[in-house]
Amino acid sequence: MSxxxxxxxxxxxxLLFLQVFLLKNVTxxxxxxxxxxxxxxxxxxxxxxxxxxxxxxxxxxxxxxxFYDTPGLHAASCVVxxxxxxxxxxxxxxxxxxxxxxxxxxxxxxxxWFFTYALVLTLVHHxxxxxxxxxxxxxxxxxxxxxxxxxxFTVFLMLLTGFLFFRRKERK
Amino acid sequence: xxxxLIFITKYNAFFLFLIFEVSALVIYxxxxxxxxxxxxxxxxxxxxxxxxxxxxxxxYLSLAEVNDSxxxxxxxxxxxxxxxxxxxxxxxxxxxxxxxxxxxxxxxAKVYNNSTNRSNNYLTIDRGSRQxxxxxxxxxxxxxLVGKVIYVGDHLSxxxxxxxxxxxxxAMLAKGKELGYxxxxxxxxxxKGILKDVSNNAQPKLGxxxxxxxxxxxxxxxxxxxxxxxHTRAGGYTLNMEVSxxxxxxxxxxxxxVVNKLASEQAGLEAQEKKNE
Numbered sequence: 380m381s382x383x384x385x386x387x388x389x390x391x392x393x394l395l396f397l398q399v400f401l402l403k404n405v406t407x408x409x410x411x412x413x414x415x416x417x418x419x420x421x422x423x424x425x426x427x428x429x430x431x432x433x434x435x436x437x438x439x440x441x442x443x444x445x446f447y448d449t450p451g452l453h454a455a456s457c458v459v460x461x462x463x464x465x466x467x468x469x470x471x472x473x474x475x476x477x478x479x480x481x482x483x484x485x486x487x488x489x490x491x492w493f494f495t496y497a498l499v500l501t502l503v504h505h506x507x508x509x510x511x512x513x514x515x516x517x518x519x520x521x522x523x524x525x526x527x528x529x530x531x532f533t534v535f536l537m538l539l540t541g542f543l544f545f546r547r548k549e550r551k
Numbered sequence: 552x553x554x555x556l557i558f559i560t561k562y563n564a565f566f567l568f569l570i571f572e573v574s575a576l577v578i579y580x581x582x583x584x585x586x587x588x589x590x591x592x593x594x595x596x597x598x599x600x601x602x603x604x605x606x607x608x609x610x611y612l613s614l615a616e617v618n619d620s621x622x623x624x625x626x627x628x629x630x631x632x633x634x635x636x637x638x639x640x641x642x643x644x645x646x647x648x649x650x651x652x653x654x655x656x657x658x659x660a661k662v663y664n665n666s667t668n669r670s671n672n673y674l675t676i677d678r679g680s681r682q683x684x685x686x687x688x689x690x691x692x693x694x695x696l697v698g699k700v701i702y703v704g705d706h707l708s709x710x711x712x713x714x715x716x717x718x719x720x721x722a723m724l725a726k727g728k729e730l731g732y733x734x735x736x737x738x739x740x741x742x743k744g745i746l747k748d749v750s751n752n753a754q755p756k757l758g759x760x761x762x763x764x765x766x767x768x769x770x771x772x773x774x775x776x777x778x779x780x781x782h783t784r785a786g787g788y789t790l791n792m793e794v795s796x797x798x799x800x801x802x803x804x805x806x807x808x809v810v811n812k813l814a815s816e817q818a819g820l821e822a823q824e825k826k827n828e
Binding site for chain 1: 563564565567568570571572574575576577578579580582583597598605666667668670673709738739741769797
């Protein structure tokens with residue numbers, strides 16, 4: 380249990396620093412911006428109680444906001460993400476089949492499930508984020524372009540991270 | 552009552568979602584006007600300190616470029632020195648200049664935090680009210696216009712850059728002196744601006760300089776960019792044109808804040824005028 384907490388604290392810090400100091404400066408053609416930090420919420424263990432999940436999503440959102448100078452924007456998107464995560468997992472996963480405190484990682488759940496999971500959750504998060512940031516309907520085509528291309532970028536980075544930390548022995 | 556409790560625990564995810572989402576949106580809307588977000592912005596102590604550290608590292612990486620630009624600026628300034636002019640009359644006479652008094656002074660500052668890829672972009676600089684910065688002052692750099700100060704802390708300030716939806720500065724064509732105003736281009740390209748509302752009888756040419764006008768926060772003649780496209784969306788009685796910006800915002804390292812000695816006097820007088828109307 381304490382190992383899981385430690386791993387998640389490390390993951391929080393690493394993703395936060397990566398997002399704020401590296402990915403904040405990365406933009407493809409000024410239109411595609413990755414927001415890899417949401418991987419933290421995606422990888423929380425299945426057993427996380429709902430209130431803790433929401434609190435953590437809210438916290439990491441607000442922390443990112445402090446660095447991006449957009450109070451509340453990322454927090455709101457992350458809370459939506461957490462809600463969709465609960466729905467998605469309750470539909471696709473039976474919780475009984477696991478031995479001990481599993482996490483929804485690529486190595487544990489398989490490429491196909493993880494890809495769908497990451498794609499759906501990223502799309503929801505980015506859609507909410509970009510539309511809330513622009514906050515007007517007049518720029519829909521541009522916002523949609525940003526949303527789609529950024530989502531592709533983010534999901535790509537997530538899969539890359541997943542394969543980078545792939546551990547075969549955990550796989551069933 | 553019991554049924555209500557059971558209902559709430561059954562759908563606890565949804566109610567938690569509502570609580571957190573509403574509080575996030577309240578924060579977002581309440582602090583949306585950026586100036587109020589004092590406690591959670593990059594001027595706050597923790598994030599400011601972290602940005603300082605990373606910036607120290609980053610500035611090493613671009614030392615060569617900064618050196619080049621400083622050398623260029625040195626050369627430019629040296630050509631303006633008295634010693635680099637020769638006297639063509641042998642008569643020496645001293646003039647005590649009482650006619651020209653200094654109106655603008657400049658405070659140099661280092662950029663701590665910068666963005667160019669969002670729809671509203673800000674810079675954080677390492678000078679604040681202790682060094683004499685006030686809200687509304689203009690900011691320039693060696694290459695040209697950067698933006699204006701919108702929020703001042705004790706040691707840091709936040710600058711709304713030209714790459715911001717609400718930024719609008721008075722500008723003019725360098726040759727014809729026709730007035731207009733400069734805005735960021737609508738497709739959010741950090742290298743492009745739009746010069747708007749230039750009167751119809753101006754005859755702009757491609758490549759012509761666009762500079763700040765006498766009505767702006769800046770001394771007249773600070774470069775903004777060059778005209779790169781003439782036929783952007785004609786506005787009836789006025790001309791609009793595309794400007795390629797002189798400043799590369801993604802590489803800003805050092806900027807200068809313009810202190811206008813007459814600004815408060817001007818603002819006071821104009822406020823009086825408004826009151827009388």
